[in-house]
Amino acid sequence: GQNIDQPTEMTATEGAIVQINCTYQTSGFNGLFWYQQHAGEAPTFLSYNVLDGLEEKGRFSSFLSRSKGYSYLLLKELQMKDSASYLCAVRDSNYQLIWGAGTKLIIKP
């Protein structure tokens, strides 16, 4: 079967750095996405990785290792507004997105 694993919840301090990990086992791989979802709102796109390595976009970076079936989302200079759930999703060989259950990130002052 297909599986995406992420930690259920993480806590970090405002101004700090946090890394959210995602491991996946899917039938084929055609890219990995990270989405942010604030409570009661729809998910919004953060990043896309299809090749190994680090993609940086402002305070957010995403890393991919296809051989290890592993990705992480790195958030720097954390702000209170970063409190949200972060969803990892993998596009499989049928070009369907397989979604993880999400990691709830709690930011403390």
Add this chain to the structure above:
Amino acid sequence: GAGVSQSPSNKVTEKGKDVELRCDPISGHTALYWYRQSLGQGLEFLIYFQGNSAPDKSGLPSDRFSAERTGGSVSTLTIQRTQQEDSAVYLCASSLGTSGRFTQYFGPGTRLTVL
């Protein structure tokens, strides 16, 4: 339109009633997806439309669920004889395509409560 829109935003219904949920995708987006999200859970794929191809219905949980997409644009998700376990947020997303960097853009969702 500027984004994906869904209606109604909230729907409360009685067990056994039928409901229809509507999704207006971003203009020009050929792919349209329906998901379900229960409180604190991840996204559960329901159905996917791509252009004029037959929809991928592999995620529909039972034959009480059906969806159609008219004219390659607006989509309606219908749930017949609703059950309490159908209570969830139903999210619609659209994208320009299904490969490469084509990302899914989500609507605000319809919160369905079955009493």
